[in-house]
Amino acid sequence: MAEYSALRPPVEVMRPAAVRELPAAASPDGHPLQYSLKMDGFRAVAFALVGRTVLQSRSYRDLAPDFPSLAANLTRVLNPGVVMDMDGEFCAWSHGRLEFTELLSTEVRRRAAGTTLIYVAFDCLAVPSPEGDATSVPCHSPRAGSTCSTNCGIRHRMPTTEDREEALLIANSLTCVGIEGIVAKGLDAPYRPDRRSAWVKWRHTETVDRRILGIVGPTARPHAVIVELDDGTRKITSPRLDSPQSRRVAEAVPGRLGKAERTTDGLIVHAVTEGPLAEVHRGRGRHATTRFVRIRAEDG
Template structure:
């Protein structure tokens, strides 16, 4: 279930209030569950298991989650009091060496032991999530959420410096279903923007840069070069969609990707229009 982008935080209706406002965190979105044999799975949107990349977090989940519970949430890294997406791309050894913790912040519940609860309205799933996590301890916790529009606007204004991306407004009566939905609307601070991954430069399984379409319709090559973790992430998702090397007058030899893939890009404030965007992540990851 993926929220649609909105320009403004939606207004709350008169009681009974219809919207829940929660923090939009800067992390890797993943389902979290424990199999009967004790194996922890952190399943990304591309169905890749992220647990081997976050072994300490997975170990805590193994201790705190019984088999049968399925959570939806974000893996979030913290550095110096703020969320640090870049640290999610580092190796577990690098994070351990620099003392960067990673938490799993749950915002929805898909199943409890013996029951699929996706057909229940969000208001019921939220209560069940609270019950499921009532004894949970960090790094596992429930996302901060409110029914009060004024509080949500305060969070949007005050928590940007802590790395919070924005606010997600969710209809309390919404069931959980796959794909994008207007029942969930996200409002993000505009230091990043959405784009489309059109092609890759270098090997399809380990690209070094991307050809993207920006919101204004221009195409550009990302810079700097992808990190090893980013290259693996993109390669795992688009490797089988990438075509053969094709010469391109603007970007050089490109492997075009069909269909294009939504991505998040960043252009630092003050950059000139002709300068290249920086790849942040594949949007299908969360």
């Protein structure tokens, strides 16, 4: 079988800008938006080639070798030459909800735990024909939609809506299964993977990504991390990291730690150079705590 695709890896992915409030239009002129659910997983563009699938991350790395069962399933389902999509994401489904931390486990542990990997796609970027590249057409064009339905091999597409209130209702009702929020895309705009993109993302909670500046406690099992917030204040996360969180932090900082220092409160602190990103939840009020959520993988 000949291997042909109008689009080859690598491609630069869309990077929606974070917003505090979900907009009702893409611009002051009232250009419409399409709303879709924001999943909790790894972003990846799926390139279906002959006998294999490339899962390209935001940093252009092929994640397929790390997730062989998912790649194999996509190879069986997608027609060669199909590319899915600038907002594609694969997630781990475990015990009735999306569990991001399961993506950080090994394939063997996921299988033993009964975890299912799923690839969530909202659009088709290319199909196997010379005219099959749909990246330059608007998201709502018939060409972009029809390529997905007729040539991909995918039978089910994720639901989307152009109604802001409906999108909020759906997203808020699905927080219990791990839905993070909403991605809003300008319907009249083509794919444009730069800061001028007409895509934004809204999350349910006030979570932000911050570089870890230090760890508190033993290097093998840290009790907390230190991050800097928007106002320049440095915060020690609270409550204490649980065992999986502590292990993940310890695994993310080898080779980046400075010498141990003791604070005036008696805490043992190690500075972290060029630390990994951590997702933290900012509480409200003067005495609010900053809670560690997870290590934010650079490809996530």
